[in-house]
Amino acid sequence: xxxxxxxxxxxxxxxxxxxxxxxxxxxxxxxxxxxxxxxxxxxxxxxxxxxxxxxxxxxxxxxxxxxxxxxxxxxxxxxxxxxxxxxxxxxxxxxxxxxxxxxxxxxxxxxxxxxxxxxxxxxxxx
Numbered sequence: 181x182x183x184x185x186x187x188x189x190x191x192x193x194x195x196x197x198x199x200x201x202x203x204x205x206x207x208x209x210x211x212x213x214x215x216x217x218x219x220x221x222x223x224x225x226x227x228x229x230x231x232x233x234x235x236x237x238x239x240x241x242x243x244x245x246x247x248x249x250x251x252x253x254x255x256x257x258x259x260x261x262x263x264x265x266x267x268x269x270x271x272x273x274x275x276x277x278x279x280x281x282x283x284x285x286x287x288x289x290x291x292x293x294x295x296x297x298x299x300x301x302x303x304x305x306x
Contacts (some may be wrong), residue, residue: 182206182295184276189300192266196304200261202276202297209235210254212295213279215286216261218272218302225275228299229261239281244270266304273299 183205192198202214206271215230229250230239238250249262257278279286286293 182208182212182278183206184278184295184297186274186297186300189274189302191303191305194266194268194304194306196266197264198264198302199268200263200274200276200300200302202259202261204257204278205261206257209257211280212284213281213283214250214252214259215277215279215283215291215293216250216259217275217277218270219275219299220269220272223272223301227287227289227290228274230283231259233281234281239284239287241287263302266302268304268306271302271304273301 185203188200216228217225218228219225227241231250235252247265252259276297277293279293
């Protein structure tokens with residue numbers, strides 16, 4: 181198990197940027213694939229991005245590809261989501277998640293994820 185805490189959310193105008201962080205506890209951070217999900221009001225939680233243990237493999241949802249960048253710093257037990265060119269439809273609570281590899285299963289098998297953060301609110305105004 182790993183404990184996850186997100187930060188960096190807030191209110192931003194359309195076209196602006198935010199960087200989310202996810203801090204993980206424990207010495208086993210680099211054994212987990214990590215990812216970001218989001219949930220807008222009245223909608224189901226959806227996959228945003230995932231990153232492999234080493235950071236060498238990344239995946240993105242089509243809706244954020246080219247605008248968001250996922251990264252991680254294993255020495256600091258941190259994962260990031262750089263969000264640029266934000267749109268009102270990006271408004272949601274953003275969650276970080278962790279699970280053992282394969283990384284692709286963060287998107288394919290979200291029900292198998294048992295490590296979630298508490299979420300951080302991102303609001304994009306038009």
